[in-house]
Every structure is written in structure tokens, then in C-alpha cells.
Amino acid sequence: MSITIYQDMDGCVCDFGLAMVTEIKRLATLSDTEIDALESKSLKKGLRKYIGVFGAEYDLQKAELNHKVVLPLLYKIGCQEGWLYDLPTMEHNGLWDWVKNSGFYYEFLTAPIGMYAEEDKTRYVREVLGSEAVVNVVPRSEKVSFCTPDSVLIDDHHTTIKEWNKAGGHGFLWTGVEGGDLKALKDFIKGLQ
Numbered sequence: 001m002s003i004t005i006y007q008d009m010d011g012c013v014c015d016f017g018l019a020m021v022t023e024i025k026r027l028a029t030l031s032d033t034e035i036d037a038l039e040s041k042s043l044k045k046g047l048r049k050y051i052g053v054f055g056a057e058y059d060l061q062k063a064e065l066n067h068k069v070v071l072p073l074l075y076k077i078g079c080q081e082g083w084l085y086d087l088p089t090m091e092h093n094g095l096w097d098w099v100k101n102s103g104f105y106y107e108f109l110t111a112p113i114g115m116y117a118e119e120d121k122t123r124y125v126r127e128v129l130g131s132e133a134v135v136n137v138v139p140r141s142e143k144v145s146f147c148t149p150d151s152v153l154i155d156d157h158h159t160t161i162k163e164w165n166k167a168g169g170h171g172f173l174w175t176g177v178e179g180g181d182l183k184a185l186k187d188f189i190k191g192l193q
């Protein structure tokens with residue numbers, strides 16, 4: 001079987017969550033005057049709401065990024081030009097290092113946020129990761145359309161993995177810094193050959 005690996009980016013190879021938590025916590029500690037000076041009205045509004053609910057010094061966690069008060073901030077921040085290019089690379093448990101040197105054909109399969117996603121993510125892959133791999137930027141719900149019987153999806157999103165498996169592919173849930181298990185991934189792929 002000639003395997004193609006589809007590699008998710010955010011939460012697997014780049015640390016969107018860490019960057020977002022750090023930025024929201026930084027913004028929350030700005031003074032009133034500094035918040036007033038922010039250009040985006042919706043960012044100001046979202047930030048004030050966040051501070052009202054959580055407080056300026058709240059130690060926000062990645063798992064709380066989908067909170068309804070946090071999500072509008074996340075979209076506002078994440079869709080800025082260059083944001084997705086500036087993300088830190090995750091090397092947890094050596095996933096990316098393994099993928100790029102595994103010898104398997106791989107492409108990136110990643111969901112967008114904002115109008116700069118395709119440009120910034122492609123630049124990230126070329127310049128930060130040093131890879132010439134194809135970068136497919138599609139909404140999360142469309143990832144499954146890339147599925148073939150020989151394809152492995154490595155992704156941190158439960159639903160996407162489920163959809164991929166249901167469509168006849170091989171989904172491997174990569175759950176991030178805490179749960180990414182490279183040995184389990186290698187065994188999983190070995191089991192397919």
C-alpha cells in the first residue's frame with residue numbers, strides 16, 4: 001500500500017493554542033488607555049467583555065479557547081495578517097521531525113482562519129518548517145474529501161478523525177503536547193503496511 005500522510009498543522013505541528021492564550025493574556029493586562037488605543041472596535045469590545053468575565057489576570061488555558069467569551073477574540077486575533085506565520089513550532093514527542101524524515105509522501109491539510117490563512121500557512125511551511133510539501137487549506141468539515149483508502153490523517157480534532165475513518169481512511173488522533181504518542185503512531189502505520 002502506498003501511504004499518503006495528511007498532516008494537520010494547528011495543534012499538531014504549530015502551537016496555535018499557546019500563541020493565542022499568550023496573546024489574550026497579554027491584551028487583558030493592557031491599561032484602559034491602551035485598550036482604547038486599539039484599532040479594532042470589535043477587539044476592544046471583546047477584550048472588555050473577556051476582562052469583565054474572567055478578570056485581567058486570569059490564567060487562561062488552551063482548553064478554554066472555545067469559551068463563548070473567548071472565541072470572538074480568538075477569531076479577531078487569529079485572522080490578522082502574519083499571525084499564522086508567527087506561530088511557534090511544536091516539537092512535542094517528535095511528530096514533525098518524524099513526518100518530514102519518515103520517507104512517506106505527505107501533504108499538509110489544515111483549516112483556515114481569516115483571509116491570510118492560505119498565504120501565511122504556506123509561507124510557514126516553506127520558511128519555518130523548510131518543507132516543499134503541498135499545503136491544502138480547507139474548512140475543517142471538508143478535510144474528509146481528501147480521504148482515500150491509502151491515506152493517513154494525523155489530526156488533533158476528534159470529529160475530523162472520526163469522519164476520516166468513516167470515509168474509509170486511517171485517522172490517527174494526535175492529541176497534542178500531553179497526548180501525542182509517536183510510538184503508537186509508528187505502530188499504527190506499520191500495521192497498515
Ligand SMILES: [Mg+2]
Nearest residue numbers: 008010011156
Ligand atoms: Mg488541528
